[in-house]
Amino acid sequence: MDPSFWEHRWASGNIGFHSPNFNEQLLRYWPQCGIPLYAKVFVPLCGKTLDLHWLSQQGHAVMGVEVVPAAVEDFFAEAKLQPQKQKQGAFEIWSHQNLSIWLGDFFDLRPENLVDIGAWYDRAAQVALPPAMRKRYYQHLARILPSGAIGLSLAFEYPQEEKEGPPFSVEEEEIRRLCAGSFSVELLERQDRLSLEPRFKAQGLSRVDETMYRMVREG
Numbered sequence: 001m002d003p004s005f006w007e008h009r010w011a012s013g014n015i016g017f018h019s020p021n022f023n024e025q026l027l028r029y030w031p032q033c034g035i036p037l038y039a040k041v042f043v044p045l046c047g048k049t050l051d052l053h054w055l056s057q058q059g060h061a062v063m064g065v066e067v068v069p070a071a072v073e074d075f076f077a078e079a080k081l082q083p084q085k086q087k088q089g090a091f092e093i094w095s096h097q098n099l100s101i102w103l104g105d106f107f108d109l110r111p112e113n114l115v116d117i118g119a120w121y122d123r124a125a126q127v128a129l130p131p132a133m134r135k136r137y138y139q140h141l142a143r144i145l146p147s148g149a150i151g152l153s154l155a156f157e158y159p160q161e162e163k164e165g166p167p168f169s170v171e172e173e174e175i176r177r178l179c180a181g182s183f184s185v186e187l188l189e190r191q192d193r194l195s196l197e198p199r200f201k202a203q204g205l206s207r208v209d210e211t212m213y214r215m216v217r218e219g
Contacts, residue, residue, distance in 0.1 A: 022054045023123060025154060025212045029188055030058070030121075033214050035150050039118030042149075044106050044141070045125035048075035055121065056099050063117065064101040065091075065109060072103050088113075107136070111144050120145060122153040126175075127167035134170065135178055142182035142217065151183075151215040156193075158200075158208045172211060183215040 035041075041055050046064030048071045055062045066072050072094055076083045083094040091104035102109070106125075120141075129137055145151075155170040172187060179185050193208040194200050200208045 021050065023049075023051050023154070025189065025191075025210070026051055026054065026121065026123070026152065029152055029212055029214070030055075033119075033150055033152060035119045039150075040116050042114060042117045042120040042145070044120070044122060044137075045128055046101060046123070047071045048078065049123050051121065051123055052099060052101075053079065056097075060119070061098040062100070063114075064099075065106050066101055066103060067105050069103060072101050075101060107140055109140075109144050111146075114144050115146060117146055117149055120149055120151040122151065124154065124167065126153065126170050127156050127165070130165070130168060131174075134168075134174070138178040138182065145217045147217055147219045149217040151217075152188075153213045153215055155211045155213070156208060157190075157211060158205050162205050163203055175213065179215065182219070183217055186214040188212045188214055 038059055038061075040061040040063065043049070043052060043055070043062065043064040046052060046066050047068075048066075049064075052062050052064055052075070076094060076096065081096045081099075083096045086093050086095075088102075089110075090108040091102040094101045094103060102113075126134055126137060153175075155172075155175065156167055157171050158169045160169045176185050189210075189212045191210045193210050194205065197208075
């Protein structure tokens with residue numbers, strides 16, 4: 001999906017995917033995943049999620065990557081933080097204390113950029129990508145993450161023919177197929193969201209499940 005698509009979404013304020021709260025599943029499952037207390041955490045396609053702040057508050061150094069400048073600007077402005085900025089290769093790094101967001105294309109990251117990463121968190125990256133890009137996403141994630149990095153990964157499942165993404169439906173079978181040989185995958189929770197959020201019924205959906213996985217980079 002071309003970055004201009006997301007730039008238009010941000011420019012038009014069409015960012016219903018952004019939550020004004022910490023993710024409940026993150027708060028519930030992060031402490032159970034065996035992630036070392038001071039592990040540095042990588043958050044791909046991070047937008048301006050408040051989850052970056054929560055992870056930082058747990059004592060982690062946090063590295064997000066985001067392609068839309070407006071999202072990065074909003075993240076720091078809304079938190080009333082004055083970031084330092086520096087260029088590194090194809091990226092402009094915005095940082096404040098133990099928080100940094102690399103402004104640029106996720107697919108331009110290299111393994112040497114993530115050598116100190118011990119954990120990662122996919123809040124809404126894979127569900128933002130169409131099928132062909134999801135395959136490329138997992139291939140690149142496996143290429144750049146260090147062996148042993150522990151991750152939490154969130155997805156949605158719904159009848160794709162009932163709604164055009166994003167967010168896209170990403171079924172457990174697909175996730176396991178894309179991760180085979182690169183990540184171990186453990187399903188932690190499957191939660192029915194249709195009964196909890198009336199907006200999904202209003203969109204004509206007959207089923208919506210939110211899933212959370214624990215993954216570990218193998219090799």
